[in-house]
Structures are given as structure tokens and as C-alpha cells.
Amino acid sequence: MNKLVSVVIPAFNEAESLVVIIDRLEKVFNNTNYDVEFILVDDGSKDKTLSILKTMAKVKTNLFYIEFSRNFGHQLALKAGLDKANGDCVISLDADLQHPPELIIDMLAKWEEGYDVVYTRRQEDKTLPYRKRKSSIWFYKLLNALSSIDIEQGTADFRLMDRKVVDVFRDFEENEPFVRGLVKWMGFQQVAIDYLPSKRYAGSSKYNLKKMMHFALHGVTSFSIRPLYTAVYLGFIFSVLSILYVPYVLYAFCNHIEVDGWASTIMTIVFFGGLQLIILGIIGIYIGKMFMQTKNRPNYIIKSTNLY
Ligand code: UDP
Ligand code: MG
8 A cells, every 4th residue: 555645735816826736746746656635725715726626626536625714824724734634644835836846755755764744944045035035034033032942944834744743733723823833843853855945836925024024923922922021121121220320310309400301201201112012012912812712713614625
């Protein structure tokens, strides 16, 4: 019996890429002794993504689709695919062909060597817009500085996971899973492979600056409460600094020195007003997370699927 490999692909408005990526993947697997199943998650696409998937599923018996009731986001689409995958290992990649399917051969080889997780590291792509490159570098810097896990630069959701890892992951009921962090956090035997990303085949990136900001903040706050400690330390530092200011105030008072305190007063108010709002915001994010989690809602809703 051949081993079964599941390939999970989240797709949000990726109609143009689907036929091509399945074709490339099939070519890769034709040269191996593995059976393969494709699980494509339509994350509430507005274009023809779903109808193309349905058409493909009619002719390919190993292609399955999951239709979400609306857009739930990349991470949850990925989670849904992993939840339903049956393979001895599961490989996830993006639909836009930025993750070269041919790398899967190397990933499978590492898996056969005994690794439980084979993740990939994107090498810097000079053709990517400057903003995207820099924001990605800062994203990982911030993430690692502020949280207790170390995620390497350029690790996206292009990875292979062994059955036993996927089984553990299935039981995670986090409201907004941050998949790359959770996988790293789980441990097991992990190994990295480097690759050069390709250009997006069609369509455009679904992550704009605002979404990336949210993703970064979310990544940090779902992994550690270190920002809360940072807030306490900041408060502490400024309290000490303000105590140092007391002798000067007393001196000025005793010597009846008249001060034009307008500028410094306003600056102080503005500065500390901002600082307090930021810290309140940080606390708010954590409370918000607890609020969402206590509601215990399903993380995603499947509208239709051709999975058994
Ligand atoms: N995606 C998704 N739901 C979303 C946004 C993105 O399923 O709400 C999918 C998208 O179709 C792609 C993958 O997630 O397969 C990565 O998205 P994208 O390529 O836009 O991100 P980037 O590579 O620009 O970081
Ligand atoms: Mg992409």
C-alpha cells in the first residue's frame, strides 16, 4: 500500500491559479510512489473559485473541496483543511504558486528521514515590493522580540506535517489560530528547507498593510503576555523618572522661580496620554481575546463539501 499524502490549499479568489497549481502538483506526484489527495478550501471567494473546484472534483476522484459560508481568513481555511485531511502526512501551500510545488519532493524526502515537521524558509525575494519585504522582516523581528517563541524569518504556511502532529493540531480550539506559531510551539522533530519564492501566478495579494498589521499584533498577543509586562516596566521607568523631577520642582517652588510651563506641560500630557492609550489597547486586546474565546463559537462554518 502506498502512503497517502494530503495537500491542503486555502483559496480566496484564486480562480486563475487553481487549474495550474493542481496540474503542477500532479506532475510532481506522478514521479513518486505516493497516493495523493487534494483538499481545497474555498474561503468565501467572490469569483469562480468554487465552480472551478466543483468541475475539477467531477473528473478527479482525489480532489475535494470545502466551501466556507463566508470568508473566515487564511489561517482558519488552513485549519479546516488540516482538520479534514486523511493523509499519512499533510502538506499545505498557497494557491498562488508562490510556493513552488516541486519543493515537495525534498520535503517528502526529509519526512522519510524521520522528521515530523518540514517547514520552509523563504529566501529574500528581490522582486517583491520593498514595503512587503521590509514589513515581513519587521514582522518576524517584532514577533520574536515580543513573544516567547522563535519563528524564523520567512517561514510561511508552506510545510509538511506528519499525521501525529496533525492529530494534535486538530484538537486546538483557538479562536484565531496563528498556525506557524502553533506548529513551532508544538515541538516534535522539525527541519527547515530554503527556497526561492516564485511570483504570484495571478490575482493579487490578499494581505494589505492593515491586514498585515493585524496579523502581527495578533501573532504576538496570541503567543505571549509579554506586552503586558512591557507595559508594567514602562510605567515603572516613567514613575522613577518623575520622582527624579521632584527635587527640581521643590527647588523652583522654594525659590519662587516663575516658570512658563505651557510647552512642557502640554508635551507631557500628550505623551503620557498616548502611552496610556497604547497600554489600555494592549490590555484590551487580551480581554477581547478572552471574550471571543469564551463564546465558544465554531471557528469556521462549512457550507458544502464533497468530502466523505
Ligand atoms: N487566503 C485565504 N483567505 C483569505 C486570504 C488569503 O484563504 O482571507 C489564501 C490565498 O488564496 C492564498 C493564501 O491564503 O492561497 C495566501 O494569501 P496571499 O497569497 O494573498 O498572501 P501573501 O502571499 O501575499 O502573503
Ligand atoms: Mg501569496
